[in-house]
Amino acid sequence: MSAFQTKKLPELKPGFETEAFSPGKILLATLKRDVKLAFRRQSDWVNPLIFFLMVASLFPLGVSPEPKLLSTIAPGVVWVAALLSTLLSMDSLFRSDFEDGSLEQILVSPQPLYFVVLGKVLSHWMMTGLPLTLMAPLLGVMLFLPFEGMGGLVLSLLIGTPTLSLVGGIGAALTVGLRKGGVLVSLLVIPLYIPVLIFGTAAIEASLTGLPVAGHLALLGAMLVLGLTLAPLAIAAALRISVSG
Amino acid sequence: MSEPLLIVKNLFCERDDRVLFDQLSFDVSAGDVVQIEGQNGSGKTTLLRILGALSRHYEGDIYWKGTSIHDDSLTYRNDLLYLGHQPGVKAVLTPEENLRWFMALHPSLDVGQIRHALTEVGLRGFEDVPCHMLSAGQNRRVGLARLYLSQALLWILDEPFTAIDKQGVAAQEALLLAHAERGGAVILTTHHELNLGQFVRRVNLDKQVGTK
Amino acid sequence: MPRWFYQLASPRWCYQITGRLLPGFAIAAVLLLMIGTVWGLAFAPPDYQQGNSFRIIYLHVPTAYMAQSIYLTMAIAGAIGLIWKMKVADMVAKSCAPIGAALAVLALATGAIWGKPTWGSWWVWDARLTSMLILLFLYLGVIALNSAIESESTAAQSTAVLALVGLVNIPIIKYSVDWWNTLHQPATFKVTEKPAMPPEMWIPLLIMVIGFYCFFAVVLMLRLRNEILRRERRTSWVRELLLQMRG
Numbered sequence: 001m002s003a004f005q006t007k008k009l010p011e012l013k014p015g016f017e018t019e020a021f022s023p024g025k026i027l028l029a030t031l032k033r034d035v036k037l038a039f040r041r042q043s044d045w046v047n048p049l050i051f052f053l054m055v056a057s058l059f060p061l062g063v064s065p066e067p068k069l070l071s072t073i074a075p076g077v078v079w080v081a082a083l084l085s086t087l088l089s090m091d092s093l094f095r096s097d098f099e100d101g102s103l104e105q106i107l108v109s110p111q112p113l114y115f116v117v118l119g120k121v122l123s124h125w126m127m128t129g130l131p132l133t134l135m136a137p138l139l140g141v142m143l144f145l146p147f148e149g150m151g152g153l154v155l156s157l158l159i160g161t162p163t164l165s166l167v168g169g170i171g172a173a174l175t176v177g178l179r180k181g182g183v184l185v186s187l188l189v190i191p192l193y194i195p196v197l198i199f200g201t202a203a204i205e206a207s208l209t210g211l212p213v214a215g216h217l218a219l220l221g222a223m224l225v226l227g228l229t230l231a232p233l234a235i236a237a238a239l240r241i242s243v244s245g
Numbered sequence: 246m247s248e249p250l251l252i253v254k255n256l257f258c259e260r261d262d263r264v265l266f267d268q269l270s271f272d273v274s275a276g277d278v279v280q281i282e283g284q285n286g287s288g289k290t291t292l293l294r295i296l297g298a299l300s301r302h303y304e305g306d307i308y309w310k311g312t313s314i315h316d317d318s319l320t321y322r323n324d325l326l327y328l329g330h331q332p333g334v335k336a337v338l339t340p341e342e343n344l345r346w347f348m349a350l351h352p353s354l355d356v357g358q359i360r361h362a363l364t365e366v367g368l369r370g371f372e373d374v375p376c377h378m379l380s381a382g383q384n385r386r387v388g389l390a391r392l393y394l395s396q397a398l399l400w401i402l403d404e405p406f407t408a409i410d411k412q413g414v415a416a417q418e419a420l421l422l423a424h425a426e427r428g429g430a431v432i433l434t435t436h437h438e439l440n441l442g443q444f445v446r447r448v449n450l451d452k453q454v455g456t457k
Numbered sequence: 458m459p460r461w462f463y464q465l466a467s468p469r470w471c472y473q474i475t476g477r478l479l480p481g482f483a484i485a486a487v488l489l490l491m492i493g494t495v496w497g498l499a500f501a502p503p504d505y506q507q508g509n510s511f512r513i514i515y516l517h518v519p520t521a522y523m524a525q526s527i528y529l530t531m532a533i534a535g536a537i538g539l540i541w542k543m544k545v546a547d548m549v550a551k552s553c554a555p556i557g558a559a560l561a562v563l564a565l566a567t568g569a570i571w572g573k574p575t576w577g578s579w580w581v582w583d584a585r586l587t588s589m590l591i592l593l594f595l596y597l598g599v600i601a602l603n604s605a606i607e608s609e610s611t612a613a614q615s616t617a618v619l620a621l622v623g624l625v626n627i628p629i630i631k632y633s634v635d636w637w638n639t640l641h642q643p644a645t646f647k648v649t650e651k652p653a654m655p656p657e658m659w660i661p662l663l664i665m666v667i668g669f670y671c672f673f674a675v676v677l678m679l680r681l682r683n684e685i686l687r688r689e690r691r692t693s694w695v696r697e698l699l700l701q702m703r704g
Contacts, residue, residue, distance in 0.1 A: 170622055175602070175605070177606070184602065187594075187597065187601050188598040188601070188619060191594040191595050191630070194591055195629045198633045198637045234618055234622050238615065238618050241614040242611070245608045245610075
């Protein structure tokens with residue numbers, strides 16, 4: 001090569017980026033990006049939904065097609081199926097970002113990691129928890145869940161599944177640096193899901209027997225609030241550790 | 246010469262019971278282009294990840310403008326542009342969308358410059374093609390387009406010229422020079438013979454292997 | 458931060474001090490466990506309802522108690538390791554997990570053995586047993602994560618985060634399981650909620666609990682010392698120590 005090529009770059013303006021950041025903006029931008037990514041990679045969010053449907057349809061085949069029995073186990077079956085589908089989708093939450101270097105780019109950026117993480121988890125919920133919730137009445141019908149239980153089913157899933165995404169995100173962040181994260185995520189996260197499962201199914205059962213549901217939903221809501229405040233912190237810490245390793 | 250921007254003091258790092266470097270000290274001032282050299286496995290990427298504040302598996306101190314990079318990580322990250330081993334380019338997004346995400350992470354940059362940056366790296370006409378349909382070199386170029394957008398003082402680049410053709414490399418070298426001339430600093434690793442003459446300072450990690 | 462805190466951070470100092478403490482704790486553990494066992498099994502009066510089968514509480518209660526305390530110890534040690542980058546704390550946390558898991562298994566096993574004469578079946582979804590089972594799951598998760606990560610410091614940090622998340626969750630899990638239990642089994646006989654125990658019954662229990670604490674301290678120190686030697690094997694003091702042992 002003979003002579004240097006010459007280039008012109010704009011002047012550096014010191015302290016250019018130190019202006020105030022808006023958490024809301026980065027949250028929204030992350031949400032948009034991840035929803036867009038999910039729409040372009042359909043299998044990521046469609047597969048857990050199909051899995052949800054399939055698992056629930058195993059119970060009539062494996063236990064009994066008898067409507068009375070099915071209607072008693074329906075709340076638990078739908079919730080367990082929702083829980084397992086969420087787990088199934090969890091591993092992909094940070095994996096592709098980790099593998100193509102996007103996660104490093106997020107970590108070296110001056111953005112508060114808390115809000116980026118929150119955006120990613122919310123978009124995960126929008127692509128799994130929310131469709132699961134919307135699909136749940138169909139499963140309820142298949143499992144002869146009486147009509148009175150539908151309200152409790154949808155509401156408990158609506159409030160409970162975001163917590164599943166948040167807690168699952170911790171497991172995903174802890175295992176993102178490992179080649180085989182899949183089963184391990186489930187091992188780490190299933191014990192932490194138990195309270196949500198208990199109050200989720202209890203809400204449906206309460207609405208079936210005509211008891212007030214508000215108490216259960218309030219407890220699920222309390223868990224959600226706790227999850228919203230603490231889980232992103234744990235996820236952010238776990239991501240830094242995983243990337244550092 | 247004024248105070249150096251980045252000071253690395255007595256860095257020690259071991260991986261899997263192997264000492265990668267020990268007592269490693271150097272500093273980087275405005276206008277410097279520093280090339281980290283070494284054989285495969287000598288710890289070049291590890292060093293860059295440590296300098297990028299991504300890895301904390303080290304002992305020793307790193308100061309940016311006089312403060313430890315972990316004590317005031319926000320200031321440091323404001324001044325830092327890091328391009329890792331992986332380009333950080335999403336395959337299902339288009340080059341333009343990828344850069345828009347970069348701008349979202351650095352909100353004070355001018356979004357209007359994206360087209361210009363893509364033209365500079367030779368991706369004019371590919372703005373709306375999903376990256377998985379582009380070649381490896383073109384994907385690298387999407388990553389490199391960040392250099393034209395960034396206002397960061399310090400660039401840390403891990404093998405930025407991988408899969409880039411000859412003309413591309415020459416253009417990027419000129420870019421590094423331009424950045425140094427405007428008062429920036431560059432730390433990079435590369436297997437290419439850099440054609441920058443006396444402008445480059447070299448830090449060699451080979452001598453560091455096994456010292457303890 | 459006080460001076461001893463920094464000294465604790467030195468694996469070498471820690472190895473020495475545990476070496477000095479070990480015999481005392483070992484003797485205490487053996488004595489207390491022997492006294493407690495003989496007293497509890499042979500001399501404590503039989504229960505007015507359950508007769509002699511209640512005597513398994515002298516194992517069940519201390520093990521269950523320990524399984525919980527050890528989780529707390531593990532999480533606190535993990536937090537110290539995370540915050541102050543103290544290697545010894547990481548090693549303590551790592552050493553705790555298998556001990557805690559083993560005691561949780563013991564608590565479950567003794568609970569099951571107790572369940573047979575009391576409830577007529579080996580397993581009942583009793584609130585305490587269920588909580589203990591979930592605690593065991595948490596331990597297994599911690600152990601699985603620790604063994605899956607190759608880099609030791611990354612493994613320690615990740616495990617510490619998981620243990621802390623678990624710690625926040627334990628009260629929630631406990632509350633929800635208790636609540637679930639009352640919902641599904643309204644009127645079961647609760648063996649652990651007894652009328653006030655006479656002193657002849659609870660004193661041996663107390664001795665057993667303290668004995669188990671000493672036992673935990675002994676096992677923890679043994680594991681910790683192994684871990685220190687393993688990780689510091691290339692330092693000069695460990696080499697000298699090994700030479701002394703051989704010579």
